Amino acid sequence: QLQLVESGGGLVQPGGSLRVSCAAAGFSLNTYTIGWFRQAPGKEREGVSCISLTGARTRYADSVKGRFTISRDNAKNTAYLQMNSLKPEDTAVYYCAARLFGLCGLEDNEYNYWGQGTQVTVSS
Numbered sequence: 581q582l583q584l585v586e587s588g589g590g591l592v593q594p595g596g597s598l599r600v601s602c603a604a605a606g607f608s609l610n611t612y613t614i615g616w617f618r619q620a621p622g623k624e625r626e627g628v629s630c631i632s633l634t635g636a637r638t639r640y641a642d643s644v645k646g647r648f649t650i651s652r653d654n655a656k657n658t659a660y661l662q663m664n665s666l667k668p669e670d671t672a673v674y675y676c677a678a679r680l681f682g683l684c685g686l687e688d689n690e691y692n693y694w695g696q697g698t699q700v701t702v703s704s
Contacts (some may be wrong), residue, residue, distance in 0.1 A: 627686025
């Protein structure tokens with residue numbers, strides 16, 4: 581059974597940093613493009629970042645460019661989202677998603693497998 585499990589969410593003060601992880605179980609992540617998405621209360625889910633199979637290509641939403649960094653370690657079957665200079669508007673449930681051999685995109689309908697999400701709250 582293919583599973584994605586996010587971890588690393590929590591409460592952080594504005595300006596702080598957090599790293600969320602996405603571990604794959606039951607399949608090898610190295611043939612999947614990985615995307616990170618988030619959904620805030622009362623808002624639609626939005627694409628945050630994605631990374632290609634080898635990590636050579638990445639994309640970011642304008643709202644997080646220069647603050648977030650996506651990465652992956654295929655040997656550990658895990659992807660990461662490093663979030664720096666966090667703002668209250670970054671508060672959301674963060675989801676990772678996987679797409680078999682797909683291009684790096686920020687549309688959620690491009691992804692086949694989803695994790696359960698991890699809550700990130702930015703507040704003083």
